[in-house]
Amino acid sequence: MKKLIFLALVAVFSYAKDVYIVHGFKSSSQYAWIPSVARELEARGYEVKALDLPHADEPKLEEWLAALRAEVKADEESYFITHSLGGISLLRYLSQADVKGRVGGVLLVAPFDEKLAILPVLDAFSAQKPDYAKLRKLIAKSVVLTAKDDKIVPYELSVKVAEGLGARLIAWEKGGHFMDVDGFYELPVVVEELDRMAR
Numbered sequence: 001m002k003k004l005i006f007l008a009l010v011a012v013f014s015y016a017k018d019v020y021i022v023h024g025f026k027s028s029s030q031y032a033w034i035p036s037v038a039r040e041l042e043a044r045g046y047e048v049k050a051l052d053l054p055h056a057d058e059p060k061l062e063e064w065l066a067a068l069r070a071e072v073k074a075d076e077e078s079y080f081i082t083h084s085l086g087g088i089s090l091l092r093y094l095s096q097a098d099v100k101g102r103v104g105g106v107l108l109v110a111p112f113d114e115k116l117a118i119l120p121v122l123d124a125f126s127a128q129k130p131d132y133a134k135l136r137k138l139i140a141k142s143v144v145l146t147a148k149d150d151k152i153v154p155y156e157l158s159v160k161v162a163e164g165l166g167a168r169l170i171a172w173e174k175g176g177h178f179m180d181v182d183g184f185y186e187l188p189v190v191v192e193e194l195d196r197m198a199r
Contacts, residue, residue, distance in 0.1 A: 087111030147175030
């Protein structure tokens with residue numbers, strides 16, 4: 001009996017889906033809603049890794065791409081949640097990645113792929129568009145969450161990312177940039193959408 005229980009546990013943990021959470025500019029794995037989302041997904045049986053990318057206050061594209069290459073295992077059991085700058089970083093990484101098969105899914109919160117007038121320090125990240133033709137074939141399921149009152153990443157830019165990916169768009173009337181100053185220490189919609197995506 002003990003052996004059967006052990007084998008069942010091994011099977012569960014061997015096939016657990018991996019969720020990577022990629023933060024944004026001036027952020028970390030402990031920012032705003034990220035810890036709450038990580039805890040909720042872990043409670044549902046996912047293996048969650050909230051990343052801490054280098055020099056988040058002065059990010060450099062190549063450093064972030066190198067960190068993603070080192071930290072991420074991209075396959076059909078891999079799912080990604082990103083916020084803001086984390087979105088374009090992930091899409092640039094996946095555009096270059098040599099992935100066998102497909103990636104399970106991505107959920108991007110307030111993404112962009114064009115220069116932001118108020119944040120020229122991030123221009124290098126969007127100097128080149130992600131390879132959307134490759135990404136549409138590579139990513140099995142994709143969702144973009146945006147808010148129409150986002151004053152950092154204009155709503156229209158997130159819509160363009162959704163269109164590029166062929167992603168399902170969730171557009172809130174209010175939500176800002178989904179930051180701590182916007183009151184987002186929890187974001188249940190992300191948990192529910194990721195869980196739906198992975199089932």
